[in-house]
Amino acid sequence: MSSEQRFNLDDLKRADAEHHLHPFTDSKEINAQGTRVIVKADGVYIWDAEGHKLLDGMAGLWCVNIGYGRKELAEAAYRQMQELPYYNSFFQCTTPPTIALAEVLAELAPAHINHVFFTGSGSESNDTVVRMVRRYWDLLGESQKTVIISRNNAYHGSTMAAASLGGMKFMHEQGGLPLPGIVHIDQPYWYGEGGDSEPADFGLRIAQQLEQKILELGLDRVAAFIGEPVQGAGGVIIPPETYWPEIQRICDKYGILLIVDEVICGFGRMGKWFGSDYYGIRADFMPIAKGLSSGYLPIGGVMVSDRITEVLIDKCGEFAHGYTYSGHPVAAAVALANLRILREEKIVETVGGETGPYLQKRWAELADHPLVGEARGVGFLGALELVKDKSKRERYPKVGKVGSLCRDMSIENGLVMRAVGDTMIISPPLVATSTHIDELIERAKKSLDAALERIPTLDFNE
Ligand SMILES: *Cc1c(COP(=O)(O)O)cnc(C)c1O
Numbered sequence: 237m238s239s240e241q242r243f244n245l246d247d248l249k250r251a252d253a254e255h256h257l258h259p260f261t262d263s264k265e266i267n268a269q270g271t272r273v274i275v276k277a278d279g280v281y282i283w284d285a286e287g288h289k290l291l292d293g294m295a296g297l298w299c300v301n302i303g304y305g306r307k308e309l310a311e312a313a314y315r316q317m318q319e320l321p322y323y324n325s326f327f328q329c330t331t332p333p334t335i336a337l338a339e340v341l342a343e344l345a346p347a348h349i350n351h352v353f354f355t356g357s358g359s360e361s362n363d364t365v366v367r368m369v370r371r372y373w374d375l376l377g378e379s380q381k382t383v384i385i386s387r388n389n390a391y392h393g394s395t396m397a398a399a400s401l402g403g404m405k406f407m408h409e410q411g412g413l414p415l416p417g418i419v420h421i422d423q424p425y426w427y428g429e430g431g432d433s434e435p436a437d438f439g440l441r442i443a444q445q446l447e448q449k450i451l452e453l454g455l456d457r458v459a460a461f462i463g464e465p466v467q468g469a470g471g472v473i474i475p476p477e478t479y480w481p482e483i484q485r486i487c488d489k490y491g492i493l494l495i496v497d498e499v500i501c502g503f504g505r506m507g508k509w510f511g512s513d514y515y516g517i518r519a520d521f522m523p524i525a526k527g528l529s530s531g532y533l534p535i536g537g538v539m540v541s542d543r544i545t546e547v548l549i550d551k552c553g554e555f556a557h558g559y560t561y562s563g564h565p566v567a568a569a570v571a572l573a574n575l576r577i578l579r580e581e582k583i584v585e586t587v588g589g590e591t592g593p594y595l596q597k598r599w600a601e602l603a604d605h606p607l608v609g610e611a612r613g614v615g616f617l618g619a620l621e622l623v624k625d626k627s628k629r630e631r632y633p634k635v636g637k638v639g640s641l642c643r644d645m646s647i648e649n650g651l652v653m654r655a656v657g658d659t660m661i662i663s664p665p666l667v668a669t670s671t672h673i674d675e676l677i678e679r680a681k682k683s684l685d686a687a688l689e690r691i692p693t694l695d696f697n698e
Contacts, residue, residue: 277304299531334563358499358525359393391469424475439476460493465511472619503527506615507588535567651679
């Protein structure tokens with residue numbers, strides 16, 4: 237059954253190097269070392285072409301919430317493809333799975349959110365939000381209200397508007413971003429930027445930058461604020477408890493729209509259906525993707541609150557925006573099957589009440605490791621801050637070196653963990669059991685030991 241027999245791995249790697257440009261990749265470097273070819277997956281495990289079995293601590297890219305290998309999703313796609321592989325939702329048409337998915341999403345979302353605009357990805361969802369926010373204020377006769385305030389080190393996707401909303405400097409530098417009208421305030425990253433302050437004070441102070449920014453720019457220009465409930469790609473940054481209530485207060489006080497990017501936090505990642513539920517945030521827009529289909533097919537959307545749809549629907553006429561694949565029937569059928577499994581198997585409740593707390597209890601043990609300055613997490617998200625000196629929160633020089641080493645050791649020990657600088661992160665499939673969690677922790681410990689042992693061999697001057 238071994239997949240190596242179906243192809244010659246060297247040929248594959250050569251063809252990949254010759255013809256395939258990878259996302260977020262140094263092609264020269266990857267072509268020299270050869271890519272890791274993943275050939276199959278089941279449950280919480282993936283296999284590479286060399287036969288290594290890895291526990292996928294990242295659920296693909298934060299998305300395979302129900303785990304790999306669920307035939308129900310394959311069958312839903314197969315049935316829908318035979319019945320109607322494609323039709324669009326433009327020009328007064330749509331398809332049954334698209335409608336059914338919109339209805340289920342309205343049921344799952346907070347009570348004041350009852351509509352969805354479908355897209356093909358999280359990035360498209362955030363581009364859509366920018367269009368909708370500006371359209372909303374325009375319809376209210378305030379077309380000068382265009383500015384969206386985001387945070388440094390946020391991640392909202394990779395298209396022009398989404399990358400602008402994101403706060404990744406290294407992305408902005410390539411391509412003249414951010415677009416005009418998108419500005420950034422600090423992120424609520426206590427471990428990295430909180431200095432000597434108490435987390436609660438820090439959370440308040442950072443949230444209050446929103447108010448300062450609104451006043452600085454002028455309320456007549458500010459349209460909205462966008463944030464991930466917990467920053468994912470930025471390094472699983474969990475805001476202090478004081479942060480979101482203060483953001484909500486400021487948005488309410490000034491009447492600016494609140495966009496809660498649920499692309500990672502949605503669909504159970506935090507042990508609730510949405511990150512907004514976890515923090516009690518009242519969003520005007522919730523961009524979604526990833527866990528919506530557990531990554532089995534690309535699909536995303538923007539969930540839109542009633543106060544917005546009242547304006548967009550009643551006053552709008554045609555909203556001149558949409559994608560060929562908005563509400564794609566096969567992707568919608570797969571998303572429906574995914575949501576049915578999440579509901580019927582009570583996967584979100586299990587993460588909230590049992591496996592999430594267990595993962596957090598075990599993950600917290602890693603804080604005892606000499607290399608770990610902080611072990612934090614919530615639901616099925618976790619982060620480890622790798623440091624040289626815990627007592628001073630002191631990093632190793634050349635941030636990223638120790639993280640990359642630890643990530644390589646982790647792969648060697650059969651666990652996919654990702655490194656963001658010197659922060660190790662996990663986001664496992666939501667179906668991981670306590671046995672899988674024990675295995676994850678054991679492998680993470682081994683990886684930390686192996687990394688610590690090899691640090692003296694690193695050349696920090698390189
Ligand atoms: C991944 C991600 C996106 C972008 O989604 P794509 O499907 O990759 O375009 C947007 N927002 C957040 C919070 C994400 O993690």
